[in-house]
Amino acid sequence: MYFHSNPKGSASMQKSKPGIYDRYMPALNAEPTDAPAYWFVFLADTGRLLLHEQEGLKALPAAADADELGFKTLRSLYLGTLDGAPCYAAEAQEGTEPPVGSDFLPLRALYDRMDEDLFHLAGRALQILNWDVTHRFCGRCGSSLTLAERDRAKVCPNCGLNHYPRLSPAVITAILKDGKILLAHAPHFPDNMYGLIAGFAEPGETLEDCVRRETMEEVGIELGEIRYFGSQQWPFPNSLMIGFVAEYASGEITVDGEEIEHADWFAPNELPNIPPKVSIARKIIDWYTEEYGGKA
Template identity: 85%
Template sequence: MPKSKPSIYDRYMPALYAEPTDQPAYWFVFLADTGKLLLNEQEGLAALPVATQVEELSFTPIRSLYLGTLEGAPCYTAEAPEETKAPNGYDFLPLRPLYDRLDEDLFHLAGRALQILNWDDTHRFCGRCGTTLALADRDRAKVCPNCGLSHYPRLSPAVITAILKDGKILLAHAPHFPDNMYGLIAGFAEPGETLEDCVRRETMEEVGIELGEIRYFGSQQWPFPHSLMIGFVAEYAGGEIAVDGEEIEHADWFGPGELPNIPPKVSIARKIIDWYTEEYGNRS
């Protein structure tokens, strides 16, 4: 199964409230309504802007939130107004393509920062009584001062599955995939079902086949906008491929040496397919 990957917690310590300090902080600054991240051309941690106050970066934020410490220094996320111009030497860049440029743990931390900003924006008022929400004291949550309802950051669990049969992997093409790309069967978990239930349901709905053993592979946060992708490897048990024609246009079995265009390395789908290729490509 997969090799261990860097954790965001190797260098980052989450916290809700900042201790008073004049120490410069790292800032994950996102441009409003675009999800673009402010970076310079340096590598790794040095690509992030550093400032004691975010106003030193020549804009007044719509919102800013403390994230904790990064390499021992304070760490914040902030949303810049849509008309904000990047400071000299910096640019606002789409987050998704930055996977190959940022360290993997920094990419995941940037995803966390973006999701927390989105949550703060969309949870300003109580969904039960409409009262303005306040930040909770002990959790990353907001609490209604009127009715007491707690509002946590939204997280949507989704399964993604490699289905194996006689040494081949099932790959599927969805209508929205660019460049004739093929990926894995995936879908969001529904209330009342386990993750394994979800794997079986999505597979039956999208390609009409039954599964045998299901094994956990790994997980990946996916902040576009608030998913948690949970990967599995499953054994084929029966049935013929019958695509639904909506979620999936075409699906087929592929061997390690005959793969079509597959997802980029940013995704857990690619990690699972790369594992399959390495594992089964060496078998005679």
């Protein structure tokens, strides 16, 4: 196992937890230092992260510069400092063989095997690399872009247009009715898994508007009070998941037949196959079972 994961308490809408910025300080430009840097190296076009067969930070490759990694990198971007040491995002060209004692592993599968804040930083690195690859030229005039000096952005030297990393906000909602939770099965869910109602926000919408629209579109019911639960960056490829808990107001479940195949109300002791702990969906469902599991 490459990382150990610290036990996390139950999720709560009232409690905030230590996060990525307790260990990580973002920055655009590296300061001179003799300390080896941590490298979040991803294999081109795969989202697979290079890790050694060790635990904690020792699983990350450490080197003063990219030339010491033992293979050619296509690009690298400075991220800031992690536990006081510089850290970088880098992309290895397709076909790169991992060094002995290490491997390129799918980031999505690593959530339960690495500390949560490191997983989020790895996700940040992946998103910034993807942005660097897909924002090479200006969308308005076609000129080559250059990195901005003061922001995480690229600027067009010809027309001055700024290009920031893409971020796609999406809502995900637990809908409660008489102590039960609404869970839905989508056609692409594996192993007959059921999850929460979710969807991307559209231009001109508030997040609450999005919650109500997605719920009506997918299962045909109206909502009452909507409460914020928490959020999670989701680097597959560039989402920000914003979680909510909503109260049922009216209507009968009517699935759209496209996004959702089946949906129903479930009690805490009769849950179907639910998402793994990698997702905020599971955090919300776990919160629900803890809050309502002991209620008659």
